[in-house]
Amino acid sequence: MELLEQRIRTDGKVRGGEVLKVDSFLNHQMDVALFQEMGKEFLRIFGDCGVTKILTIEASGIGIACIAAQYFNVPVIFAKKSKTRNIDGNVYTSKVESFTHGKVYDIIVAKEFLRPEDRVLLIDDFLANGSALQGLITLVRDAGATLVGAGIAVEKAFQPGGGLIRGMGVRVESLARIKSMSEEEGVSFC
Amino acid sequence: MELLEQRIRTDGKVRGGEVLKVDSFLNHQMDVALFQEMGKEFLRIFGDCGVTKILTIEASGIGIACIAAQYFNVPVIFAKKSKTRNIDGNVYTSKVESFTHGKVYDIIVAKEFLRPEDRVLLIDDFLANGSALQGLITLVRDAGATLVGAGIAVEKAFQPGGGLIRGMGVRVESLARIKSMSEEEGVSFC
Numbered sequence: 001m002e003l004l005e006q007r008i009r010t011d012g013k014v015r016g017g018e019v020l021k022v023d024s025f026l027n028h029q030m031d032v033a034l035f036q037e038m039g040k041e042f043l044r045i046f047g048d049c050g051v052t053k054i055l056t057i058e059a060s061g062i063g064i065a066c067i068a069a070q071y072f073n074v075p076v077i078f079a080k081k082s083k084t085r086n087i088d089g090n091v092y093t094s095k096v097e098s099f100t101h102g103k104v105y106d107i108i109v110a111k112e113f114l115r116p117e118d119r120v121l122l123i124d125d126f127l128a129n130g131s132a133l134q135g136l137i138t139l140v141r142d143a144g145a146t147l148v149g150a151g152i153a154v155e156k157a158f159q160p161g162g163g164l165i166r167g168m169g170v171r172v173e174s175l176a177r178i179k180s181m182s183e184e185e186g187v188s189f190c
Numbered sequence: 191m192e193l194l195e196q197r198i199r200t201d202g203k204v205r206g207g208e209v210l211k212v213d214s215f216l217n218h219q220m221d222v223a224l225f226q227e228m229g230k231e232f233l234r235i236f237g238d239c240g241v242t243k244i245l246t247i248e249a250s251g252i253g254i255a256c257i258a259a260q261y262f263n264v265p266v267i268f269a270k271k272s273k274t275r276n277i278d279g280n281v282y283t284s285k286v287e288s289f290t291h292g293k294v295y296d297i298i299v300a301k302e303f304l305r306p307e308d309r310v311l312l313i314d315d316f317l318a319n320g321s322a323l324q325g326l327i328t329l330v331r332d333a334g335a336t337l338v339g340a341g342i343a344v345e346k347a348f349q350p351g352g353g354l355i356r357g358m359g360v361r362v363e364s365l366a367r368i369k370s371m372s373e374e375e376g377v378s379f380c
């Protein structure tokens with residue numbers, strides 16, 4: 001998506017070899033006008049898939065997912081990062097490894113909101129190692145719901161997540177796919 | 191706001207004396223069509239205040255804030271719950287006490303996104319003890335920005351937060367104000 005790539009070129013900041021800061025428009029300050037264009041693009045891609053729910057993960061996926069959901073006319077569910085290991089029988093749960101924070105945490109979704117008859121579109125801001133997306137996929141499969149695919153804002157295509165998730169047979173559509181990046185050369189896209 | 195009160199009556203669940211579960215439409219599963227009507231109502235209330243930024247706090251305020259921001263044509267910033275005490279000089283920080291989880295955590299906003307010339311509207315899903323809102327107010331004041339007010343979805347008016355924040359001279363507008371609630375009697379509004 002040219003608009004998003006252009007914005008990353010203009011306002012993204014590469015820090016070290018693998019950190020892309022997009023916090024001026026995507027995941028700390030959020031440009032909702034940009035999110036609207038991204039939402040329309042997700043609708044163009046997944047609009048004929050019969051989506052009934054959008055599932056994302058707290059916190060930075062929520063804004064993109066909510067704006068996109070308006071075009072699909074469906075509710076959003078966000079998987080919560082669980083603070084306790086004390087899981088009751090009313091939630092689906094899976095594990096996500098955070099490479100940034102170097103730890104594993106549980107994510108949960110209440111069973112009542114993810115039903116076997118649902119057709120679920122996953123939306124998230126970043127795809128790098130794919131751990132968050134794998135966690136969400138596990139929740140959808142445990143619910144017996146149909147996974148329509150995953151709509152990602154920014155994919156670091158030089159990291160293994162995209163290949164891994166596509167290798168599982170999941171349709172992954174990323175609005176901007178980064179081939180390589182460096183502080184000197186900036187960002188180049190696939 | 192009649193639409194929100196009606197929804198709370200229909201789909202909200204009172205647990206014990208002080209817990210109102212609205213996770214089927216507000217803060218786990220999110221009804222974005224409802225959020226649109228709430229966003230329009232916030233615009234009706236605060237539309238003539240020259241708002242330049244909406245500030246919320248992760249996670250459950252983000253969806254409401256992003257949908258509302260479309261009507262104001264302004265960006266959203268969400269204050270992040272900091273995982274480290276290692277605060278560098280590039281952020282404003284304050285403390286929030288979580289009564290649900292029984293602990294105090296730091297919230298941060300990058301200084302570059304909150305400027306003295308900004309006119310800031312706070313948006314959050316709940317107002318009870320007022321700790322989250324007080325934390326956000328501190329961030330705005332530390333930035334030297336102008337605080338326009340706070341737009342809240344659900345205020346538990348029987349808890350001290352609303353009185354506390356209004357007593358600080360802050361304009362607080364809540365779309366639904368709960369006077370009392372119980373498992374037996376349900377919810378009654380102010």
